[in-house]
Amino acid sequence: MKKRFVFVLLAAYVAPCAQGYADGEGSPIFGVTIPEGYRQWELIAPSQEEGSFNELRGILGNATSVKAYRNGTLPFPDGAMLAKLAWKRVPSPEFGSASVPGHATTVQIMIKDSKKYASTGGWGFGRFLDGKPVDEAQHETCFGCHQANVNQHDYVFTRFAP
DSSP: OHHHHHHHHHHHHHHHHSOOOOSOOOOTTTOOOOOTTGGGSEEEEEEEEOSSSOEEEEEEEOHHHHHHHHHTOSSOOTTOEEEEEEEEEEEOSSSTTOEEEEEEEEEEEEEEOTTTTGGGTTEEEEEEETTEEOOHHHHHHHHHHHHHHHGGGTTOOOOOOO
């Protein structure tokens, strides 16, 4: 029951909290932009970070990535896209032991294109604050972390929540 509550809570907050920022400004290094319509993608899984970020996150996938997850396809096919929406975690005013999304922190995008991004496992990365890409130094760490921790899962942290 507790897992279902968190899932419903995050799904309910995806649309109103993650405003669409598809203004075309690409991320440094990779040139990734926020795709139009990403807020209508399917929820792959919720996640929670309790350390320094203290965030609630919802990971969404386009139709190509959802199909790959459902079929257990690795590596992900070209055209797969994932979006991570993150909010500061705050206590619920109605239910003290629950956490709810506070202010939005980032939108992060991963796009699979095995030719364009061959040097980074086939993935391009974008991280956006208030709809604007973050600086190059923050993008330099994206692939390194994915490579060090999830290279056996096509560089993707998120597992599908059935």
